[in-house]
Amino acid sequence: MGRLMTPSREGGTMPAGGKPTVRSRRLGEALRKHRLTAGLDQSHAAEALVSSVAKVSRMESGKVTSRPLDVRMLLDLYQVHDPDERDRLESLARESNRRGWWLDYKGVGENYATYIELESDATHIVTWQLGLIPGLLQTPAFATEMHNANPTIVPAANRDEFLKVRQARQKRITDGSVRFTAIMWEPAVLAPMGSQDVHREQLRHLIEIATLPNVTLQILPLASGNAARVAGPFTGMSFGSDPTLEAVSFEAFTNVVVVESQEELTGYAYALETLRSAAWSPDTSLDFVRKVLRGLPHHVSEEEEE
Structure with missing residues (x-):
């Protein structure tokens, strides 16, 4: 079975129990690095999203799935213009909660599934x-x-x-x-x-x-x-x-x-x-x-x- 998803109070979804998926965690870490490179703190990101610092923190930790629109807005704020990097991160946002084909096979444990992802x-x-x-x-x-x-x-x-x-x-x-x-x-x-x-x-x-x-x-x-x-x-x-x-x-x-x-x-x-x-x-x-x-x-x- 795939992970059960629950709605976030501020949009998007999060894994049941708040456990990050591999993709949401990687996306959050990339967004955090770009924010730091731009010399901004989480309050600047929250203002750009018209949201809270708490949501930005959950996005960067991978506990909430970032929406592609949010990712685009943050990358604009951080002045990330590389089209390949933008496409990569928006793709992670779209696919963060997509069920992997490997989960349809028996015997694929959690660690092996994480690796295949x-x-x-x-x-x-x-x-x-x-x-x-x-x-x-x-x-x-x-x-x-x-x-x-x-x-x-x-x-x-x-x-x-x-x-x-x-x-x-x-x-x-x-x-x-x-x-x-x-x-x-x-x-x-x-x-x-x-x-x-x-x-x-x-x-x-x-x-x-x-x-x-x-x-x-x-x-x-x-x-x-x-x-x-x-x-x-x-x-x-x-x-x-x-x-x-x-x-x-x-x-x-x-x-x-x-x-x-x-x-x-x-x-x-x-x-x-x-x-x-x-x-x-x-x-x-x-x-x-x-x-x-x-x-x-x-x-x-x-x-x-x-």
């Missing part, structure tokens, strides 16, 4: 993996092998639903609606992936995805062990035209943790720069994956030789 809004996604193919690049067969390796992570009753959600999430990459960068350590490509057929299919899929114009694939060579130790696996996201990290997530066994504090984001941004610099170029990385595929024991097709 962030991912669905991201304009740039970058992921670093040590020994695995990133989830958004996994074939169904490889994902099944992963689940079989530890069947306690996803209950058998929810496994098919989990795979369907994963495939639905991957569509944003294949339809070009997000910029996606994957950095993997060499063992992630070399390590056996169940059967030879699964390994072969996964590498072919990796090659196919890596040739998309919105996808960048980089392989960190095994010898660059010092760079590989800069951080454990994580995924970073940004939500505007600027690819600067705005959120980072990492997975525990049955949970997804999202961090957004500037101090932590600075550390992950440093890790990404270290990894990008030490990894092979996209062209060299793609050649490496092709070489590994050709080295697998099977009949080589003309397509794979290219």
Whole structure:
């Protein structure tokens, strides 16, 4: 079920219990930053909206959903003229309480739903993996092998639903609606992936995805062990035209943790720069994956030789 919504006394809606949604919280934080950049306080915003300081405070905390008209008025007040930023924030206002498609699937817990909501809004996604193919690049067969390796992570009753959600999430990459960068350590490509057929299919899929114009694939060579130790696996996201990290997530066994504090984001941004610099170029990385595929024991097709 989606969150129940209740009317706000000063217009708009708020989540039952006053708990911010992911989008309303991000919108509120963006409005607060723009207000501070403009050198204004909440009383100036309240005057522009012909409202109260209390409402502005609830908007900035995400406890009340801002209406697109209110957002436009505040952005005018704060002299935010960038059309992309205005469109982004007005879109957040329109969609703050929209029910996500992922909530129709069983087994999507609150934390996972929060992560998918962030991912669905991201304009740039970058992921670093040590020994695995990133989830958004996994074939169904490889994902099944992963689940079989530890069947306690996803209950058998929810496994098919989990795979369907994963495939639905991957569509944003294949339809070009997000910029996606994957950095993997060499063992992630070399390590056996169940059967030879699964390994072969996964590498072919990796090659196919890596040739998309919105996808960048980089392989960190095994010898660059010092760079590989800069951080454990994580995924970073940004939500505007600027690819600067705005959120980072990492997975525990049955949970997804999202961090957004500037101090932590600075550390992950440093890790990404270290990894990008030490990894092979996209062209060299793609050649490496092709070489590994050709080295697998099977009949080589003309397509794979290219």
